[in-house]
Amino acid sequence: MEIDGSSIGKRVGGALYVHQSAMDCLLLEQSRPIAAAAEHVPKGNWNVAKIDLADYRAVSLLNYEDFAEHAFPALRQSHRVDLGTGVVTVRRYQTNPPILHRKELLLAPDAPGRDVYLALTRELERRGLFVDMTRRGRQHAWEAALAEAGIEVRDHRVVASRTTRGSFDDC
Structure with missing residues (x-):
């Protein structure tokens, strides 16, 4: 199946959200900054990437609850990576976390x-x-x-x- 990388992911404002399992479906200009950001985050600490489509320098690697188990996964932790400076900002969400809706949009068809x-x-x-x-x-x-x-x-x-x-x- 041929997949158009421009149709993968959930767009919110100027950002694109995509599940880690759909990385191979993205355009190279989208997957490269995510891969670069992943080098700054401990392996296994994210399952959704959020990339700023305006300049591709700000990437957040998000750790949501398991997609298969939770209908509306809660965000547990985020690592925001500034690819220009290499600065990583970590946030943890415990009380009233953001919830992921329309999660099917983040996945490959x-x-x-x-x-x-x-x-x-x-x-x-x-x-x-x-x-x-x-x-x-x-x-x-x-x-x-x-x-x-x-x-x-x-x-x-x-x-x-x-x-x-x-x-x-x-x-």
Whole structure:
């Protein structure tokens, strides 16, 4: 399968996010700075790269929870590498971390699980959950939005929340 590297990844503002497993799908001008940044970070400490598309000098290597296990992985740690100076800035996220939505966009089209992730995104879009995402980008706000909608996500599937089910059981 031929993959156009310009269509791989999730674009947010002027940045491109891509999963480590899709690095071979990127254009060389995108993968080279990521590989250079990875030399500044302990091996195994990242699974998503964020690259500034304006100048390719700022690369963040992000360590999210496991994609297969978590429908909306939380960011645990980031290493921002300035390729011009070699300075690495590390941030750890423990309380109310950023949450990754639409994770299928970060993967190659033939990545394992991608169809399941895409189906979940489409179902939540249908339910109107992906509106005002600037406010729902962190764990607490995302969980509150799901609760307000009366749903939970389990095994990458939308189910009625326990609270909602309990109220229906009483009817």
